[in-house]
Amino acid sequence: MMRLVALAALSVSLLAPMAAEEPVSALQLKAAFLYKFTIFLEWPEAAFADSKSPIVIGVLGDKELAAATAETVLRREVRGRSFQVRSYMWEEDIEPDVHLLYLSPGADHGEFIGRLPKARAKAPHAFLVSDGEESVLRGAHLAFTLRNDRLQFLINLEAATAANIRISSKLLRLATIVDAMGERR
Amino acid sequence: MSGVFRWSESMSLRWRLTLIIMISSLVAMTVAMGVFIYFDSSYFRDSLRKELGVNATIASSQVEAALLFDDAREANKILQGYGAAPHILRIVIYDAVGSVFALYHPPHLIDLAAPRHESLQMGINETERGYAYVRPIEVEGERIGWIYLESDQTELKRRQQWYIPALAGMALIFSLTGFLFSFRLQEAVSGSIGALAQLARQVSREQDYHLRAEGNYSHEIGDLYASFNAMLSQIESQNERLARHADDLARTVELRTAELKEVNENLKRELEDRRAAEESLRESERKINIALKQAVSATQVKDKFVSLVSHDLRSPLAGVLGMVEILRDETTYRLSPAERMTSLAKIHGSLSSQLELINRLLDISRLQSGNIEIHKRFLEGRPLVMSQFERVEMFAQRKGIHLVNDVPADTRLLADPILYAEVIYNLVNNSVKFCAAGDTIRVYLPDDRPHTLAVSDTGPGIAAPFAPNLFRHDIRTTGRGSAGETGTGLGLPYCHDIMRAHGGALTVKSQEGEGATFYVTLPTSRMSVLVVEDIPLHRTLIARLVEMIGDIEVREAEDGVEALERLKEYRPDLIVTDLLLPRMDGYAFIERIRSNPQYDDIPIIVVSGGGEGEEAEVDGHMRERVFTLGANDFVSKPLTPDDFIPRARRFLHPV
Numbered sequence: 001m002m003r004l005v006a007l008a009a010l011s012v013s014l015l016a017p018m019a020a021e022e023p024v025s026a027l028q029l030k031a032a033f034l035y036k037f038t039i040f041l042e043w044p045e046a047a048f049a050d051s052k053s054p055i056v057i058g059v060l061g062d063k064e065l066a067a068a069t070a071e072t073v074l075r076r077e078v079r080g081r082s083f084q085v086r087s088y089m090w091e092e093d094i095e096p097d098v099h100l101l102y103l104s105p106g107a108d109h110g111e112f113i114g115r116l117p118k119a120r121a122k123a124p125h126a127f128l129v130s131d132g133e134e135s136v137l138r139g140a141h142l143a144f145t146l147r148n149d150r151l152q153f154l155i156n157l158e159a160a161t162a163a164n165i166r167i168s169s170k171l172l173r174l175a176t177i178v179d180a181m182g183e184r185r
Numbered sequence: 186m187s188g189v190f191r192w193s194e195s196m197s198l199r200w201r202l203t204l205i206i207m208i209s210s211l212v213a214m215t216v217a218m219g220v221f222i223y224f225d226s227s228y229f230r231d232s233l234r235k236e237l238g239v240n241a242t243i244a245s246s247q248v249e250a251a252l253l254f255d256d257a258r259e260a261n262k263i264l265q266g267y268g269a270a271p272h273i274l275r276i277v278i279y280d281a282v283g284s285v286f287a288l289y290h291p292p293h294l295i296d297l298a299a300p301r302h303e304s305l306q307m308g309i310n311e312t313e314r315g316y317a318y319v320r321p322i323e324v325e326g327e328r329i330g331w332i333y334l335e336s337d338q339t340e341l342k343r344r345q346q347w348y349i350p351a352l353a354g355m356a357l358i359f360s361l362t363g364f365l366f367s368f369r370l371q372e373a374v375s376g377s378i379g380a381l382a383q384l385a386r387q388v389s390r391e392q393d394y395h396l397r398a399e400g401n402y403s404h405e406i407g408d409l410y411a412s413f414n415a416m417l418s419q420i421e422s423q424n425e426r427l428a429r430h431a432d433d434l435a436r437t438v439e440l441r442t443a444e445l446k447e448v449n450e451n452l453k454r455e456l457e458d459r460r461a462a463e464e465s466l467r468e469s470e471r472k473i474n475i476a477l478k479q480a481v482s483a484t485q486v487k488d489k490f491v492s493l494v495s496h497d498l499r500s501p502l503a504g505v506l507g508m509v510e511i512l513r514d515e516t517t518y519r520l521s522p523a524e525r526m527t528s529l530a531k532i533h534g535s536l537s538s539q540l541e542l543i544n545r546l547l548d549i550s551r552l553q554s555g556n557i558e559i560h561k562r563f564l565e566g567r568p569l570v571m572s573q574f575e576r577v578e579m580f581a582q583r584k585g586i587h588l589v590n591d592v593p594a595d596t597r598l599l600a601d602p603i604l605y606a607e608v609i610y611n612l613v614n615n616s617v618k619f620c621a622a623g624d625t626i627r628v629y630l631p632d633d634r635p636h637t638l639a640v641s642d643t644g645p646g647i648a649a650p651f652a653p654n655l656f657r658h659d660i661r662t663t664g665r666g667s668a669g670e671t672g673t674g675l676g677l678p679y680c681h682d683i684m685r686a687h688g689g690a691l692t693v694k695s696q697e698g699e700g701a702t703f704y705v706t707l708p709t710s711r712m713s714v715l716v717v718e719d720i721p722l723h724r725t726l727i728a729r730l731v732e733m734i735g736d737i738e739v740r741e742a743e744d745g746v747e748a749l750e751r752l753k754e755y756r757p758d759l760i761v762t763d764l765l766l767p768r769m770d771g772y773a774f775i776e777r778i779r780s781n782p783q784y785d786d787i788p789i790i791v792v793s794g795g796g797e798g799e800e801a802e803v804d805g806h807m808r809e810r811v812f813t814l815g816a817n818d819f820v821s822k823p824l825t826p827d828d829f830i831p832r833a834r835r836f837l838h839p840v
Contacts, residue, residue: 033254170247170251
């Protein structure tokens with residue numbers, strides 16, 4: 001995505017390219033990923049109050065990411081739904097209508113593990129995103145990893161299915177699928 | 186287009202129609218082909234757009250996630266999945282700024298790089314090997330990149346390239362077929378119009394308005410034919426009317442002309458009649474004058490003659506009368522028996538000469554009055570002279586005169602046998618009278634005079650003063666013979682008259698003391714035979730036979746009608762006729778000849794028939810019939826010289 005922004009002059013024939021003024025930071029890239037995940041996810045009907053209800057992205061423990069994500073989803077819609085981005089400091093604050101929840105692993109990975117069940121309980125429809133392979137094994141639905149300096153992700157399909165969230169195969173193709181046992185597919 | 190029609194004006198209707206049909210069908214075909222190609226290619230592009238569009242949409246949706254998450258490796262992997270799709274030549278995914286994000290092409294086409302995005306148009310792009318479809322990849326209203334999908338349509342393109350030669354080939358086939366069809370079809374139109382045109386040409390060339398266009402056509406052609414025929418009928422009836430009018434005019438003119446001519450003719454005839462009447466009046470006047478003169482001179486001659494002759498007639502009678510009185514008066518003159526005999530002899534001599542004189546007078550009179558006609562025949566000269574010599578032979582012998590007949594044996598003379606012999610006799614007799622013993626009388630043909638017999642003697646000759654008057658009736662030139670013979674003095678004039686009646690002449694050449702030569706000259710005219718025969722070969726044969734008889738003129742006629750025409754021109758000495766003739770046959774011809782007093786004495790030999798048995802019987806009938814009609818002889822065919830010549834000679838040459 002960095003290249004995307006870096007390149008300037010666009011052909012007349014290629015109309016209205018995505019505008020980008022400055023190099024994309026790792027934060028912005030992560031925020032963009034969070035937004036893009038929503039495109040390939042499908043929540044149960046019960047997750048929304050009505051057909052116009054926004055997709056709510058919650059960011060726990062990372063205000064900067066929350067701000068970047070809010071900026072990313074500004075004036076964007078997916079399947080006719082607009083976005084709400086909420087930043088949480090504590091897991092007790094997490095609201096039940098959150099659809100995608102990013103859990104910052106923080107400095108102590110153990111703390112994060114402890115937060116995960118609480119968050120799942122607080123927001124039962126949320127697609128849980130975190131960092132590191134470990135988090136996926138512990139119950140996160142998707143985890144970012146850095147491989148060869150490229151931001152990639154692992155998906156625990158089992159867990160997501162259990163949360164009644166459908167993940168598009170297009171997304172699955174790009175991800176490394178892992179199950180609770182840590183096996184990869 | 187108008188150029189083509191101007192150019193085609195020099196062509197026949199047949200070719201023009203063919204050309205029009207062909208051009209029309211070619212144009213229609215070209216338009217149809219164009220429309221076909223247009224629809225075919227637009228359908229092709231539509232279906233191609235649809236097919237490529239679907240493929241591009243599917244591919245885009247497959248790669249959109251990879252594009253969104255910047256996973257080129259995965260995108261390339263996804264594109265590989267399309268390698269199996271038929272005809273896919275290239276799939277290129279561009280990112281939002283136009284950089285190549287992912288690329289697929291079949292493994293064997295390693296030279297295929299991604300086209301630069303600047304050169305691409307949205308939608309269908311025609312490429313070197315086929316068509317490419319370019320569309321944006323959008324997610325949730327955001328353009329995240331472009332997809333370029335190229336399909337290999339080499340075959341299709343090849344097929345399209347074949348359209349031109351295929352079109353040309355079809356055009357050729359259509360043209361040929363069209364030509365054949367149009368050639369047949371146009372005959373329906375041009376055949377009838379061509380026939381009409383030809384008829385029109387014929388009509389104008391031959392001016393024959395009886396001609397009609399024949400043909401059972403409907404609609405315009407039928408109307409054309411009917412109109413043309415109606416036009417011809419009109420012209421014809423107008424022509425007829427004109428001709429009738431012209432005829433009337435011509436007849437009127439002719440009538441008037443004839444009337445005028447008749448009036449003219451009548452006037453002319455009247456004029457001529459009058460002139461002829463005047464002429465004949467003058468002629469008769471002239472004739473009367475001549476006759477008057479002749480009559481006067483003849484009367485004078487006769488008067489002299491009568492006074493001459495009457496003396497000759499009276500003198501002997503007076504002598505006889507005196508003798509008779511002496512013999513009667515026995516008492517006065519006592520005559521001895523010897524004296525009596527002498528007296529009687531004198532009386533006899535006087536009466537004899539008296540009788541001779543009277544006979545001669547009668548002859549002359551008859552000759553002059555035309556009671557004696559000349560009937561010419563061929564005579565043999567030598568025997569004729571010989572028989573005249575015989576008449577004077579005793580007389581000549583007694584006087585010691587030689588008679589020499591130098592006339593050649595083959596001499597033929599055309600003359601009246603009796604009168605001509607009389608002339609010769611007179612001349613010979615005359616010579617005997619004046620010649621003395623030792624003299625010679627010679628008859629011969631003089632070399633220098635044709636048709637002439639000369640009677641020459643060596644006697645005393647004729648005194649010059651007498652010579653010119655020897656042949657005159659009114660001047661007595663006679664004298665006593667060498668033995669004291671007397672003569673009537675009428676002999677030479679008589680002979681002269683005979684020869685003139687023959688158309689010939691009697692002349693004398695003499696010098697006193699040197700004998701005299703009389704020349705008996707016949708006219709040059711020949712005997713003539715008319716041959717009436719329709720078959721040229723037979724005519725020629727008869728003519729040849731006749732010419733073998735002597736120098737005879739032969740004239741020919743084909744039948745009785747022509748023969749009668751000939752007879753108006755001349756009088757033949759013999760007619761030789763066949764019986765079976767056109768127009769007028771031999772029987773009718775003989776009947777006509779014998780019923781005309783002008784010709785009834787011309788001898789006729791019939792030449793016909795011939796044969797044996799039944800034919801001989803027919804021959805006999807014919808013979809009987811022609812003799813009854815008045816024919817003189819009948820000769821059966823085939824003619825032979827031995828048979829024909831003696832028979833013909835009988836009439837030309839009496840023995």
